[in-house]
Amino acid sequence: MTLTSDDIPTRLKRAAGELFAASGPDGTTVDKIARSAGVNRERVYAYFGGKEGLFANVLGDELLAIAEAVTLDAASIAEIGAFAGKLFDYHTNNPRLQRLLQWEALVFGSQPVPDEVERRKHYQHKVEVIAQAQRDGTLSDEIPPGDLLFLLIAITAWWSAVPQIARMTERGSRTAAAAGRRRRASAVRAAELLALGHRA
Structure with a gap:
């Protein structure tokens, strides 16, 4: 099969995404x-x-995908629990x-990462919505x-980032599906408590 010029970058990003995530x-x-x-x-x-x-291109595509799938704006900010639930679902379904x-983080440490200026704008927009x-x-x-934004990301994403710790702290869930439902509910409630304070 002959590859077109449009096929090649797509194939490279697909292959690289799997390899970069693994190694x-x-x-x-x-x-x-x-x-x-x-x-x-x-x-x-x-x-x-x-x-x-x-690598920067592959990660950029992943970040664009989550930005499009899980939005936070003035119209939806009051439903902070729903935002947390969507974030939890996205990270659970897209662990890459x-x-x-x-x-x-391991490669760049405290040094600026590729596209940091543009990525900062994306996060700062969400920070301003919260502010x-x-x-x-x-x-x-x-x-x-x-x-608050960082904490919302952490409590919704860390379950899938370190599943071994989630497993070791588990109590009472008989199945993976039941554990997933309980974790999601906990993340949503934690988000509400953090963001709404005594009104939650």
């Missing part, structure tokens, strides 16, 4: 990505400038995003808006 960028070679995608290794450089550019973010809701009394202002 991180440092544990994945250009040769391995190209082999998995069924293309010449030079295509990685031609389309993405190298492995680092490809958490793996890629953890690899990114406005705190100013108008929709949300409690006990927790600074940036910290």
Whole structure:
């Protein structure tokens, strides 16, 4: 089968996404990505400038997908529990995003990450939505808006990021499905308590 120029970057990103999630960028070679995608290794450089550019592109696609799937705006901010539930569901169904973010943290440490300026704008928009809701009394202002956003992400995503700890802290759920329902309910309620304070 002959690949078109549109097929090649898609195949490279698909192959790289699986490899990066499993082994991180440092544990994945250009040769391995190209082999998995069924293309010449030079295509990685031609389309993405190298492995680092490809990793940034793969993670960027994942972040765009969650941004489109789980929105937070002035119209929905009062339903903070629903937002938390959607975040929980997304991370449960898409664990690759958490793996890629953890690899990114390991590789870059405290240094700026690729596309940090644009990504910061995305998060700061959500922070400002929370800040406005705190100013108008929709949300409690006990927790600074940036910290509140981070905490909401943490309590909804960490279950899928470290499933071994979730398993070891488990009590009383007989099935994985029952555990998942209970965890989701706990994450939603925790979000409401954090964001709404005594009104929750």
